[in-house]
Amino acid sequence: MSALTELQKHYEQLKQDEQFRTELDGLLKTYAGRPTPLYFCRRLTERLGGPRIYLKREDLAHTGSHKINNALGQALMAKRMGKRRVIAETGAGQHGVATATACALLGLECEVFMGEVDVQRQRLNCFRMDLLGAKVNVVKTGSKTLKDAINEAMREYAATSDDTHYLIGSVVGPHPYPTIVRDLQSVIGKEAREQFLSVEGRLPDALIACVGGGSNSIGLFHPFVNDSSVAMYGVEAGGEGIETGLHSASVCAGTQGVLHGFKSLVLQNGDGQISETHSVAAGLDYPAVGPEHAFLGASGRVKYVYAKDSEALAAFHLLSETEGIIPALESAHAVAYAAKLCKDSPRDGAMIVNLSGRGDKDVNQVADMEGKL
Amino acid sequence: MSRIHTAFEENLSKGDGSFIAYVCAGDPDVQFTVEQAVKLSEAGADVLELGLPFSDPVADGPVIQSAMNRALSGGFSTEDVFRVLRSVRGRGVDRPIVIMTYYNPVLQYGPEKFCKAAAEAGADGLLVVDLPPEESAELDSLASSFGLDVIRLVAPSTSSQRLDEVLPRASGFVYAVSVAGITGARLELATSAGELVRRTTARTRLPVALGFGISTPEHVRLALSMGAAGVVEGSGLIATYSAALQERERALDNVERHARAMKHATLGGIVSEAPAQR
Numbered sequence: 130m131s132a133l134t135e136l137q138k139h140y141e142q143l144k145q146d147e148q149f150r151t152e153l154d155g156l157l158k159t160y161a162g163r164p165t166p167l168y169f170c171r172r173l174t175e176r177l178g179g180p181r182i183y184l185k186r187e188d189l190a191h192t193g194s195h196k197i198n199n200a201l202g203q204a205l206m207a208k209r210m211g212k213r214r215v216i217a218e219t220g221a222g223q224h225g226v227a228t229a230t231a232c233a234l235l236g237l238e239c240e241v242f243m244g245e246v247d248v249q250r251q252r253l254n255c256f257r258m259d260l261l262g263a264k265v266n267v268v269k270t271g272s273k274t275l276k277d278a279i280n281e282a283m284r285e286y287a288a289t290s291d292d293t294h295y296l297i298g299s300v301v302g303p304h305p306y307p308t309i310v311r312d313l314q315s316v317i318g319k320e321a322r323e324q325f326l327s328v329e330g331r332l333p334d335a336l337i338a339c340v341g342g343g344s345n346s347i348g349l350f351h352p353f354v355n356d357s358s359v360a361m362y363g364v365e366a367g368g369e370g371i372e373t374g375l376h377s378a379s380v381c382a383g384t385q386g387v388l389h390g391f392k393s394l395v396l397q398n399g400d401g402q403i404s405e406t407h408s409v410a411a412g413l414d415y416p417a418v419g420p421e422h423a424f425l426g427a428s429g430r431v432k433y434v435y436a437k438d439s440e441a442l443a444a445f446h447l448l449s450e451t452e453g454i455i456p457a458l459e460s461a462h463a464v465a466y467a468a469k470l471c472k473d474s475p476r477d478g479a480m481i482v483n484l485s486g487r488g489d490k491d492v493n494q495v496a497d498m499e500g501k502l
Numbered sequence: 503m504s505r506i507h508t509a510f511e512e513n514l515s516k517g518d519g520s521f522i523a524y525v526c527a528g529d530p531d532v533q534f535t536v537e538q539a540v541k542l543s544e545a546g547a548d549v550l551e552l553g554l555p556f557s558d559p560v561a562d563g564p565v566i567q568s569a570m571n572r573a574l575s576g577g578f579s580t581e582d583v584f585r586v587l588r589s590v591r592g593r594g595v596d597r598p599i600v601i602m603t604y605y606n607p608v609l610q611y612g613p614e615k616f617c618k619a620a621a622e623a624g625a626d627g628l629l630v631v632d633l634p635p636e637e638s639a640e641l642d643s644l645a646s647s648f649g650l651d652v653i654r655l656v657a658p659s660t661s662s663q664r665l666d667e668v669l670p671r672a673s674g675f676v677y678a679v680s681v682a683g684i685t686g687a688r689l690e691l692a693t694s695a696g697e698l699v700r701r702t703t704a705r706t707r708l709p710v711a712l713g714f715g716i717s718t719p720e721h722v723r724l725a726l727s728m729g730a731a732g733v734v735e736g737s738g739l740i741a742t743y744s745a746a747l748q749e750r751e752r753a754l755d756n757v758e759r760h761a762r763a764m765k766h767a768t769l770g771g772i773v774s775e776a777p778a779q780r
Contacts, residue, residue: 130634131659270567276558283560288683290659387606388558390632400580401610402557 132290137305139210144312149209156201157316160234161191163198165317167324167481172451179471180334180478184454185321187345187485194457194486195317195345196227196298202313204231207294214238214293218282220247220275220341221412221459222254223486224298229263231296239263242281244274247411250494272405275341275415279389299342300419303390307419314348321481322352329479335360335470338483339462340433341377341413343422345485350431360432363422364466366408367435375407379418380426380433386417393420409438409498410458412486436465444468445488445495457486458494504651505626506598506674509548510709510731519722519768520732522675522711523547523739523761524602526569527554527586528578530747536589537750538743541758543595546765549675550595551629551734554583554603561604561631563686565737569744580611587623600627600653600674613641617648627651627674635668642671653677656702658694669706676710677734678702680725687717687738696728703729717741719767726771735764 143149157163166189170182187195200217207215215237219225225241232239241258245267248255258265271277279302286295300307300314318336325333336353338346340363353359368376376382379394386395388403396404396416408414425431436444441458444465449455456464460483467482474480488495496502503511513520523542527535539550555570555578562570587599601620608616608630620628628650633641635654645652651674656665659682669676680695681688695712702710709731716725717738725733742760743753 131661131664270564271558271571280558280560284563284684287561288681290682385609387609387632389560395606397606397610399610401606401608402574403606 132286133303133305139206140305140309143206143209149205153202153205156205157198161197161201162189163316164320164324165189167321167328170452173448176451177468177471179476180474180480182467182471183325183333183479183481184484185317185349185481187317187483188454188456188460188487192223192227192230193489194223194227195314195348196224197230198316198348199298199310199313199344200224200227200231200296203294203296203309204228204235204237207237207296208235210294212237212292212294214240214289215296216240216242216282216285216293217296217298218242218275218278219298220278220414221410221457222247222251222258222490223412223457225263225265226254226257226261228296228298229258229261232263233261240266242266242268242278242285244268244272244278246273247275250411251490253490253493274411276403283389299344300347300421301342301389301391301417307391307421310344311347311351311421314344315351317345317348317483318350318352321349325481332356332359333481334478335362335480336483337362337364337463337467337470337480339364339413339459339485340380340418340422341366341415341459343419345483347419347421349481349483350425354430361430362466362470363431363433364462365433365435366410366413366462367437367440368407368409370437371435376435377406377408377413377415378435379416380422381435383417388417391420393417393423409441410462412457412459413462434466436462440465442495445491454484455488455492456484457488458491460485461488504674506549506600506651507708509598510675513548513768514709514731514772517770517772519726519730519771520548520709520711521546521722521761521765521768522549522551522732522734524551524553524734524736526566526573526740527552527583528573528576529569529740530572531576532578532582532586534750535586536593537754538757539590540593540595541754542761543597545758545761547761548597548732550597550599551602551736552583552587552599554580554601554607556604556607559604561684563684563737565687565740565744566685569740580607584619584623587620587625591624598626599624600629601625602629602631605630605633608641614644617644617650621648621650625650627653629653629677631655635671655679656698658682658698662701665702665705669702672706672708674708675732676702676706676708678710678712678730680712680714680716683714685714685737687741688715691715691721691724695725699729719763722764722767723771726768727773731772732768
């Protein structure tokens with residue numbers, strides 16, 4: 130608790146700190162490559178025959194996903210708080226890579242916890258973390274995925290918070306983490322809003338983003354929350370289908386619970402034991418969702434839907450073939466739902482799909498699944 | 503004074519420390535847990551902590567994680583913890599018993615229903631490890647309305663200012679965590695423990711028990727010499743039986759023998775009553 134109180138105090142101060150803001154903005158611009166483009170998908174739009182589809186290209190940010198926005202911000206905070214070491218959890222490995230990168234840049238020691246199952250399906254990212262000088266701790270407890278990596282990181286944090294910052298990768302965990310991560314990711318939505326206004330001269334009709342813990346989606350949604358004309362869709366991992374129980378759709382199929390220090394919608398049994406989840410996308414394979422998503426879902430401001438593994442895989446191919454952009458399997462869930470939504474939407478509309486990450490990391494896995502390796 | 507507090511005081515008045523034994527309920531099944539609780543009581547454990555397993559126990563180390571896994575994969579349910587409690591009471595065990603768990607199982611069962619069932623089954627207290635005092639007002643008042651003590655954790659990282667906020671909301675005893683981190687036997691008792699016990703006992707009339715890392719009679723004597731009124735052991739006890747579960751009698755004998763040695767080490771361990779404790 131004392132570590133969280135300290136973090137809260139520092140965060141409140143740093144938010145007001147001009148120098149911190151300038152330093153972070155500078156890194157986002159010159160190091161991470163922000164602003165990322167807002168790209169109009171001509172061929173995909175034609176293919177689907179519906180509203181104009183724009184992609185917010187977080188896949189073009191340094192390290193290949195939106196995770197760098199949060200990693201740079203928190204690593205800089207860690208440095209300001211006088212911590213010498215950073216720990217993180219990772220699912221798909223994107224957050225681990227982003228954290229390892231930020232730590233290399235800022236001269237911080239870095240250790241990443243990753244479930245054994247995820248290590249197997251995301252070997253490339255493990256090697257990247259190794260190259261960046263981070264230590265990868267393979268987690269062999271529980272379901273051996275993201276949830277268990279968070280458990281281990283929290284245990285480590287409890288023992289080492291004196292000199293160590295826990296750099297959580299999503300809008301989950303105890304307060305103030307969901308707020309910190311949302312604020313740092315909101316750069317996505319701020320840029321997208323401005324970019325869309327300057328291209329289209331109006332606001333988009335819809336925003337679509339995938340939701341695991343929910344950091345890229347909250348980052349896109351947050352700056353639009355008060356724009357009531359903008360519909361928002363959070364796309365969860367439907368896995369093999371909700372009815373099979375093999376999915377990670379916490380908003381669509383979860384109930385209220387407490388996990389990892391926050392109260393939100395959780396996939397669990399009647400006794401409050403947390404369920405094992407499934408998704409083709411390691412980064413969505415988590416049995417809960419950030420508390421702000423549970424709130425936005427309950428208020429009706431955001432509509433939460435899901436895309437199944439098979440739909441995400443189809444979208445993975447669709448975007449690769451029509452636009453020459455290989456999406457991360459996580460982001461492919463958003464593309465899949467966009468394709469579905471296009472069928473029932475007027476042609477003169479326009480939407481933004483958050484392409485939260487690039488798919489290079491997933492190429493091996495997909496080739497393997499399709500028997501091409 | 504509650505039954506838990508009284509148990510400590512009776513020992514203190516004889517110059518003895520108290521031994522609190524943690525039992526992971528349902529590891530590997532209900533029957534073994536009941537037998538284990540009976541043995542521990544016979545071996546002289548002064549208070550029993552009955553752990554209701556949780557799938558994601560972030561405050562626990564590998565030994566308790568594995569025990570909880572064994573229990574949950576055997577189908578252990580929340581209802582079963584009350585069954586265990588009733589059976590243990592039915593076997594004549596009258597030691598105070600604390601239910602220790604994480605918040606989500608309590609939330610899903612219903613906090614009021616949980617406190618009521620716990621009290622009716624014979625529990626004396628409740629310890630919810632991942633519910634900070636800031637969030638526990640509702641559960642505190644429910645627990646106290648059913649006559650359950652609310653056990654609080656304090657750690658070396660807990661500032662004295664925070665101790666002053668937390669301790670008035672504790673009852674039964676105060677659980678002092680010897681080292682920042684998770685449960686599990688450790689070779690050495692952290693030096694941070696002594697300082698924490700001193701700061702805590704100076705601020706409360708409740709007995710202070712030291713836990714996390716306690717696994718040998720030497721640890722017990724050292725903890726009491728630091729000013730603790732008792733010790734809590736969990737992982738160390740589980741380690742005595744977990745490798746012998748194929749032969750239950752032997753597993754239970756191991757637990758009993760170890761518990762006797764631990765209880766024995768508490769005898770006469772309170773050298774002089776620290777004035778701050780009175």
